Amino acid sequence: MDQLQTLASWIKDCDNIVFFGGAGTSTESGIPDFRSAAGLYQTQHNSPYPPEVMLSRTFFMSSPDIFFDFYRSKMIHPDARPNGAHLLLAELERQGKLKAVITQNIDGLHQLAGSQKVLELHGSIHRNYCMDCSRYYGLEHLLGTTEIVPRCPDCGGIIKPDVVLYEEELDHSVLVNSVEVIAAADMLMIGGTSLTVQPAASLVTYFRGKRTVLLNGDPTPFDDQADLLITDRIGKVLGSVKDLLD
16 A cells, blocks of 8 residues: 555544644745745845844844835735645545644635634734734735835734744644644644744644654654655645545
8 A cells, every 4th residue: 555545544544633734835835935945044035134033023123124025025925825735634624534733834725725723833924913002904904005014003003913923932822722632633644844943843742642644845853753754745645645535
């Protein structure tokens, strides 16, 4: 039995699956990851600062104009659409097999594909809040304003994307919920992540179930612990598995 058939058969046998994913889940949707040769950290931008600096809380507060120029041009991809990975996961949730998606991504593609239970470790580009009065704004406001630094029409405060920047802590309730669903799962699917970004990567250590599946194009520190290791594009793989399950 080849790897795709094995994965398909495991999915059929399991009723409590959790997916943990990173930037590689969305690269086939046209959204670059961070650390690969074609990733965000290698990109060119009209600023002398590296992306890791511009995406920090300190930089956001001191140079919001440069931050938003970078953020709008490199972090927001409004035309991106779900790929085979997002679509299969949403279908498995509809069938009652997948209990949660835990994602390090901020693009909202899991929800666009139809997933309901999505735990966003690093926030979402689709949620934005005034830092002074806490009024909520959707992505359309950020894209539609002519201001370089978007400000609240009510109070004039800066509107901050609800994404976790460097130097900021992850949402505690999201972390706790992630630990709970991973610990209760009988199958953990890990995809499109280098498993090097902490504390998110450490969440997989809470898994106590029967089967761990790792889908990633590059080696990870978790490879030797996976029950099934598939080193291919995750959208292609899960799209093919969806065909086997249909």
